Amino acid sequence: MSLRERSGLQTTDQKRWDRPWLLVFGTVFVCAWSGNQFSPMLLLYQHLEHYSASTVTLFLGIYVLGLAPALVIAGAVSDHSGRRRPLMCAVIFGLAGSLLLALGEFGSAPIYLGRLLSGMSVGTAMAVGTSWLKEVSQAPYDPTADHGAGARRASLAFTLGSALGALVAGCIAQWGPWPEILPYVIHAAVALPFLWLIRRPPETVFAGTQRPPMRTRMAGPSARHRRFLRVVLVCGPWLFIACGLSYGYQPVLLSDATGDLGLAYATALSVIALVSGALVQPLAKRIDSTSSARGIVVSLALLIVGLLVMMTAVGLDSWVVGVVASVVFGGGFGIGLVSGLLEVQRIAPPAELAKLTGIFYAVAYLGFIVPTILAALTPPFTTMQLLSVLVGLLIVSTLVVLRGYRRHLPRPHIPQHPL
Secondary structure, rough: OHHHHHHHHHHHHHHHHOOHHHHHHHHHHHHHHHHHHHHHHHHHEEEEEEEHHHHHHHHHHHHHHHHHHHHHHHHHHHHHOOOOHHHHHHHHHHHHOOOOOOOOHOOHHHHHHHHHHHHHHHHHHHHHHHHHHHHOOOOOOOOOOOOOHHHHHHHHHHHHHHHHHHHHHHHHHHHHOOOHHHHHHHHHHHHHHHHHOOOOOOOOOOOOOOOOOOOHHHHHHHHHHHHHHHHHHHHHHHHHHHHHHHHHHHHHHHHHHHHHHHHHHHHHHHHHHHHHHHHHHHHHHHHOOOOOOOOHHHHHHHHHHHHHHHHHHHHHHOHHHHHHHHHHHHHHHHHHHHHHHHHHHHHHHHHHHHHHHHHHHHHHHHHHHHHHHHHHHOOOOOHHHHHHHHHHHHHHHHHHHHHHOOOOOOOOOOOOOOO
């Protein structure tokens, strides 16, 4: 396809929809919803279906098995052949996952498969949708958007979608009818129109004979960039460690304080942390700097404070202090996610943007396994001992980032290559 033909297609698409980023935003939003709607349901499955703690943990783990490969593979595929089809697949995965989860009362097999597909949906949407949002949040698609709008919009779509998914499922599980079915049916009804809507935004990547082969694209050199390895990846896992501690581990530790409202409390902490992460994102853009790692350092510092507040909540057995910890965790998460995505977009050349974004998310998501590890180590260690170790490791990570504060910065005026 010639450049003129491509330009003509893009112009036609723009006439059909003046703000294409909104449709990409909505698609990422409904995919994020599909991934996090299961989190508040864990206690429900334990109580109603009498699944063991190990089985419920496996429900969480199989989600990551679908998510991590999808993050890397879908990103590379979309860099090679385009954004639209992979993101459409993300919607299909999310729909299929919700419909299977709605059959969960008939056995564990639909839950395992549904969680696997939900992970594939979120992984694909995060890698592909983040890159597409960046591309349609700049000229000629959105000439009024400022620098960094794409990263902020992607982070906002993920956090708000995750928050709403947890809120809807948690409220229905605590107080609503058909708690094992209705949350998933609602998500499927919301997500279904996006199979058609995602056809409308303009494609920003076109397959061509001169593009590198897929094998080369899967091993892109930007993943070896020193800035990516020594700054971005150091921060990444801590973002989802914060999420896991905030609304995965805290409700368990504070169960005596919350009593019969434990499920509602877990839902509230999910929403509080994620909404805090969304609200702080306009500030995150101002904190981010192209001449340093200031945004990531501020994020890690907030996460240190969040851990200390969480330790206070556990020591006092106070659900109120736990809420404060979730607010701080959410702020650190939001700033770190925006700053990390902006770093990735400065490092990666256009041909590797989705792939490097996928690698960043895949490494970041490893943080979700930390609460499971902490639970397995208690005993022989106490919760306070383990949280103290996390504080120490987080301080070390912050010092590592400070060491690379101004080093290995990408040069925006020339193609990016690993140093």
